[in-house]
Amino acid sequence: MWLRVDTRSHTPMYQQIIDGVKEQIARGNLKPGDRMMPVRELATTLSLNHNTVAKAYQELEREQVIELIRGRGTFVSSQSxxxxxxxxxxxxxxxxxxxxxxxxxxxxxxxxxxxxxxxxVVELREGKGGDML
Amino acid sequence: MWLRVDTRSHTPMYQQIIDGVKEQIARGNLKPGDRMMPVRELATTLSLNHNTVAKAYQELEREQVIELIRGRGTFVSSQSxxxxxxxxxxxxxxxxxxxxxxxxxxxxxxxxxxxxxxxxVVELREGKGGDML
DNA sequence: TGATTGTACTATATTGTATAGTACAATCAG
DNA sequence: CTGATTGTACTATACAATATAGTACAATCA
Known part of the structure; x- marks a missing residue:
């Protein structure tokens, strides 16, 4: 499916999620308005605690990359x-x-x-086949 | 004199020292064979513990950027x-x-x-007037 | 109503970073 | 040889960041 995290990496898992989401948006695999995985679902998928995913999502919202709507879900921001x-x-x-x-x-x-x-530059410009998200 | 560290930065102080030394070498302000500040002296200059400076120096030695000689001092490596x-x-x-x-x-x-x-690139190539070391 | 979703707590454990203090070993100038 | 300097090596301690675990609440929607 999509995102992977490396538990052994020195960069925090929530940071890896942030970077991965940004990369997918940069690649065009995630587009404005797209709905993202719910925090709990992504957490179990990645074998993480839902709080860790929530932290990543909230930082992404702070940077206006995504929008969090309680009860509805998480969406890629229109004007990131x-x-x-x-x-x-x-x-x-x-x-x-x-x-x-x-x-x-x-x-x-x-x-x-x-x-x-x-x-x-070229890899990012044409390579939709990323290995992150 | 030379290096500065930002206590409020999120990057560890020992890492800032590592980056700063590398930058000065890249700029040519520190050349192979040059003697560096002793750990204690640099520590008091930066208001750090000598162990913190020692950690930075030891990492720089591990990367073969500098050479540590007990009793003599610290020197920029000849073949970094x-x-x-x-x-x-x-x-x-x-x-x-x-x-x-x-x-x-x-x-x-x-x-x-x-x-x-x-x-x-240009700034690094000609800018001897760095503000780090 | 009930399921889903984001949010907000508390508690706890681990790790990285940094300090503080001390002691030792190698080098060199006197 | 002496004494100062320098790097190294400990122990102990403290703090912050990271992550888990569990629980509960609030908003949304079928």
């Missing part, structure tokens, strides 16, 4: 974000810097870095 | 890494994917993404 974009772009820029520093430490040339960058 | 590069490149690729998904969620166009990417 827009807000807060300046702050988040600054964070993005910092993340990119850190990424490049690590790449430099791997002695990657600018050409190597560029080609890896483009490869991932 | 090379090892383990395949695994680390895979991690890098994953990080890049996550980054691009986030960028997509900020509704950044490929052109915007590219220009941010290049801006950071």
């Amino acid at each position: 974000e827009v807000i807060d974009s300046e702050n988040r772009k600054r964070e993005l820029r910092d993340a990119m810097k850190k990424w490049l520093v690590d790449a430099h430490h791997l002695q990657m040339s600018e050409e190597e870095i560029m080609s890896m960058f483009h490869a991932v | 890494e090379v090892i383990d590069s395949e695994n680390r490149k895979r991690e890098l690729r994953d990080a890049m994917k996550k980054w691009l998904v986030d960028a997509h969620h900020l509704q950044m166009s490929e052109e915007e993404i590219m220009s941010m990417f290049h801006a950071v």
Whole structure:
């Protein structure tokens, strides 16, 4: 079906859910208005506690990626974000810097870095067959 | 002088030290053979416990970025890494994917993404005036 | 009404992070 | 050799983040 979490990973499970949902939206596998799995159902599917899933969903709502409606369910937001974009772009820029520093430490040339960058761009642009959600 | 840590940040202080040292090496402000601050001195400078700094240094040594010599001090490694590069490149690729998904969620166009990417590359290439170390 | 769904608690356990203090070992300058 | 410096290695402690478990409540809808 869809999302997988890695229990052994160092990144928290609720964070993995957040990342996975965002990725599926980015891939177009989840579209605005789509209804998502209920917290309890996703929890049992992933062998997690429903509170953990709820935490992920609530963070996604805080970021305006999804909308939580009690009694009805969870839906992908129609205008996923827009807000807060300046702050988040600054964070993005910092993340990119850190990424490049690590790449430099791997002695990657600018050409190597560029080609890896483009490869991932292409993978995301056409690869609907993701392995996450 | 050099490195700063943000106590309120969610990223661990020892991790901030690791990132900062790597960045300074990437910038060329720290060169192979350079002697680094002793753990106790850096600890008091940053108002941290010496064990926290030692942990950061030991992780940097594990990654072969620096060399720790008891009684003498800490030195930037002459051949900083090379090892383990395949695994680390895979991690890098994953990080890049996550980054691009986030960028997509900020509704950044490929052109915007590219220009941010290049801006950071240039900043790292010529910007000796970093604010970290 | 009854099932489903999100929400909100409390309690508990585990892990990562960081501090504090102490002690030891290797190195080097004097 | 002495003494200071430096990295290393413990123990103990505290705190926060993460996750589980269980329960209960509120809104929605068939």
